[in-house]
Amino acid sequence: MNIDFWKMHGAGNDFILIDDREGGFPADDPQLIAEMARRRTGIGSEGLILIQRSGEADLRMRFFNPDGGEVEMCGNGARCFARLAFDLGAAPRAMEFETVAGRLGAEVLEDGSVRLRMTEPSGWVLDGRLEVEGEELRYDFVNTGVPHVVLTVEDLDDVDLEGTGAAVRYHPQFAPAGTNVNFMQGCDGNTLCVRTYERGVEGESGACGTGIVACGLTAARHGLTSLPVTVRAGSGDLLEVDRREENECGPRVTLTGPAVYVYRGRWRPSPRQNKHF
Numbered sequence: 235m236n237i238d239f240w241k242m243h244g245a246g247n248d249f250i251l252i253d254d255r256e257g258g259f260p261a262d263d264p265q266l267i268a269e270m271a272r273r274r275t276g277i278g279s280e281g282l283i284l285i286q287r288s289g290e291a292d293l294r295m296r297f298f299n300p301d302g303g304e305v306e307m308c309g310n311g312a313r314c315f316a317r318l319a320f321d322l323g324a325a326p327r328a329m330e331f332e333t334v335a336g337r338l339g340a341e342v343l344e345d346g347s348v349r350l351r352m353t354e355p356s357g358w359v360l361d362g363r364l365e366v367e368g369e370e371l372r373y374d375f376v377n378t379g380v381p382h383v384v385l386t387v388e389d390l391d392d393v394d395l396e397g398t399g400a401a402v403r404y405h406p407q408f409a410p411a412g413t414n415v416n417f418m419q420g421c422d423g424n425t426l427c428v429r430t431y432e433r434g435v436e437g438e439s440g441a442c443g444t445g446i447v448a449c450g451l452t453a454a455r456h457g458l459t460s461l462p463v464t465v466r467a468g469s470g471d472l473l474e475v476d477r478r479e480e481n482e483c484g485p486r487v488t489l490t491g492p493a494v495y496v497y498r499g500r501w502r503p504s505p506r507q508n509k510h511f
């Protein structure tokens with residue numbers, strides 16, 4: 235058996251997407267997922283996404299980090315999920331789907347970009363203090379579907395992203411789940427620039443949607459910017475974070491940005507994965 239997939243990216247954050255509406259993908263095999271996601275010897279990606287049927291919404295999204303572990307949500311991945319689901323005829327242009335973090339809404343816009351309606355942010359810590367390598371760091375924290383620390387910096391090009399990122403990601407304060415770590419700088423006008431050390435990628439990813447939302451909301455709460463805010467990801471792509479009056483449920487945080495096809499392919503598992511096929 236082969237696995238048909240789409241390779242897509244959202245602002246440079248790249249994913250493997252699989253139409254698993256009929257079931258059958260061995261999601262309980264982290265080794266297989268890690269092998270598919272591995273650069274050089276696999277397809278290479280910063281996450282694997284399953285499109286599944288749902289009894290309660292249009293669809294269900296499952297998201298796996300490239301280390302094979304399932305986590306609650308992925309902002310850039312959710313936009314790719316919505317665009318592919320719409321193009322496959324699996325969901326209407328304005329859809330709702332389940333995630334482990336809760337129910338999301340998405341609208342595929344005419345140009346193929348996607349506006350995502352997020353779950354309500356939770357677990358806020360504003361102006362927290364953290365000791366990292368003998369130094370006190372000021373940080374903010376919010377869960378926008380997955381956990382995010384936001385570190386406000388003066389010069390994004392001058393941060394030790396891998397060093398400080400890993401130290402905060404594994405800091406006992408955020409154990410056992412760990413956290414993603416965003417470095418945020420105010421840029422020109424009402425624009426933020428963000429680079430993210432991602433849990434599960436264990437390094438800098440091309441962009442992180444939930445991290446960009448965490449930064450946009452944090453900057454607004456500190457009065458550094460106002461919503462809607464434009465955020466430039468590490469990849470250079472621009473996304474918009476807003477809080478909009480969407481429906482009778484009241485205002486919802488939104489993330490709008492690209493969802494781009496790279497190619498379509500078929501994965502033939504290596505012999506050591508043949509147990510499934």
Ligand SMILES: N[C@@H](CCC[C@H](N)C(=O)O)C(=O)O
Nearest residue numbers: 308309310380433442443444
């Ligand atoms: N890239 C994602 C976040 C994916 C999950 C993250 N790696 C985690 O473990 O929390 C995004 O765009 O939000």
